[in-house]
Amino acid sequence: MANKDLVKRAFSVTANLPTASQQRQDTASTSEAGLDGTKGSEAPATIASATPNKPAAVPVAPKTGPGSMLAFMTDQSEVHREVLRLRERLSDFDGAQATRAIDPKLIKASSWANRDLSHFKTEAFTRLKEEIASAGGNVQPIKVRPIEGAAAGSPSFEIVFGHRRHQACLELGLPVLALVQPDMRDAELFVEMERENREREDLSAWEQGVMYMRALEQGLFPSAKQLAAAIDRDLGNIGKAMALAKLPGEVVRAFGSPLNLQFRWATPLKDAHQRDPEGLLAASRELTTRVPPPSPAEVFAELTAQGGVHRQAPGTTAEWKDDAGKRIASLVVDRKGRVTLSFDQPMAEAQRRKLVKLMDGFVGSKA
DNA sequence: GATGGTGGGTTCGAACGCGG
DNA sequence: CCGCGTTCGAACCCACCATC
Numbered sequence: 397m398a399n400k401d402l403v404k405r406a407f408s409v410t411a412n413l414p415t416a417s418q419q420r421q422d423t424a425s426t427s428e429a430g431l432d433g434t435k436g437s438e439a440p441a442t443i444a445s446a447t448p449n450k451p452a453a454v455p456v457a458p459k460t461g462p463g464s465m466l467a468f469m470t471d472q473s474e475v476h477r478e479v480l481r482l483r484e485r486l487s488d489f490d491g492a493q494a495t496r497a498i499d500p501k502l503i504k505a506s507s508w509a510n511r512d513l514s515h516f517k518t519e520a521f522t523r524l525k526e527e528i529a530s531a532g533g534n535v536q537p538i539k540v541r542p543i544e545g546a547a548a549g550s551p552s553f554e555i556v557f558g559h560r561r562h563q564a565c566l567e568l569g570l571p572v573l574a575l576v577q578p579d580m581r582d583a584e585l586f587v588e589m590e591r592e593n594r595e596r597e598d599l600s601a602w603e604q605g606v607m608y609m610r611a612l613e614q615g616l617f618p619s620a621k622q623l624a625a626a627i628d629r630d631l632g633n634i635g636k637a638m639a640l641a642k643l644p645g646e647v648v649r650a651f652g653s654p655l656n657l658q659f660r661w662a663t664p665l666k667d668a669h670q671r672d673p674e675g676l677l678a679a680s681r682e683l684t685t686r687v688p689p690p691s692p693a694e695v696f697a698e699l700t701a702q703g704g705v706h707r708q709a710p711g712t713t714a715e716w717k718d719d720a721g722k723r724i725a726s727l728v729v730d731r732k733g734r735v736t737l738s739f740d741q742p743m744a745e746a747q748r749r750k751l752v753k754l755m756d757g758f759v760g761s762k763a
Numbered sequence: 764g765a766t767g768g769t770g771g772g773t774t775c776g777a778a779c780g781c782g783g
Numbered sequence: 784c785c786g787c788g789t790t791c792g793a794a795c796c797c798a799c800c801a802t803c
Contacts, residue, residue, distance in 0.1 A: 601793090621767055633794065635769060659793060663770065767802080774795075781788085 495537045497571040500562055503540055504551035506589055507582075507610070516563050525564040534561040537573040539588070541580040556580065557589050583616050583626065590627045601662070602654040605641030608634050636662035643669065647699065650680035656692035664700040 528534050538558025546552040555562055556577060565572040580588075590607065608623060617623035620638070624631040639662040647665065648654050669676050676699060683695050690698070718724055743751075 619767060631768075632770080632796080639769090658791095660791090765803090767800105769798105769800080771798090772796085775793090777791085777793105779788105779790080781786105783784105783786090 495573050495575050497533070498540070498553060498574050498576075500566040500570075500572045502551055503553045503555060503562055503572060503574070504543075505559055505562075506555045506585065507614070516560070516567075521560060521564070524560055525568065528561065528564045528570065529568050533570050534558075534565060534573050536561065537575045538562055539575045539577060541577050541585060554585075555589075556585050582614075586611050586616050587626055600655040600657060601637050601659045602640045602648065602657040605637035605639070609638050609641050633659060636660075639663065639666045642666075644673075644677060644680075646677050646680040646684075650683040650695050650699065651692045652689055652695075658692075658696075661696050661700075665696070668700050 536558075538561050539556035540553035540558075541556055543552055543554050553574070553576070558572075558574070562572055608620070611617060611623060612620060617626060620634055621631055624634050636659050640657050640659075643657075643665055647669070648657065651657055679699055683690060683698065
């Protein structure tokens, strides 16, 4: 039985990782009982003495020099095993990146980001803010890079992506969960920020344009073509986005928010600006004073109609209303440039005759 | 001629409205 | 409710022009 018990005991000792004192006691038991003694086979019971049925083993301090040395060595082997265990656990996180909770005041927006303030007033942003508030912080971390030589009290980090989550935490007074990426070059930051924004589809055409313009102005890329290649985007769209971004502020304001500007409007608006810059600005200023404000499509239609355009955008280009604000008539242009003038209310005979006469003159003058 | 930029046409997918 | 057609926005492609 002796050999069988020894094997069982040895396994038990290893598996239970005894403390030095336990092992010492075990050794003492073995010596007392002999290799074949039943007493020795009970030793593991001492190791497992934490069980409620058995009294806890009383640690015995080593009394001799070799005993102390043995105790030290076993202690050391225990530390060594712990190190190995921790290393093994650490290897589970190979490739993972650690996040930190950072005071949002210590983080500044990226130099190339162009989050329009109206982005932080949208319903989507309010929902995001509510989600973050209910979770007690942003669950999805933002990405930042440290700012070299930042002065005390000034921001120490720059956002790579996650401007909306940062803004939400800033407004809520919560720390931002952030992934800190050291040694990140400007171009790398730009490409990553651009990719993240595009994947989330939450940057307007105008904002993209401003972002691209800044990247080129600051020399991140030598040309728009190389910028397009770096971010894997079509050059034509980059040109259109930048054309929107180059529009005067008055024109952009006429649309209510820069977020309302669309890619396909870039060329017609640029044409209108080149054709009659003063006229376009005057029309834009006038549109911003309208109550109720016209829709973005109506603004576009009116601005591009300034000075006569070859290709008009489809949509309602003019509306007439009565004192109560109810629509009386509207002028609509379809995709082929055909114009329909319609009246929403019954027309008196006298008015009809007047309109026909007006049309005679109008069509006649065209012919 | 190479490179960079622009403009216009086409295509694709999503959203929407309408009729059965 | 479902299928179909239409519209809209974005992306892609390519031809063309300007500059060096």
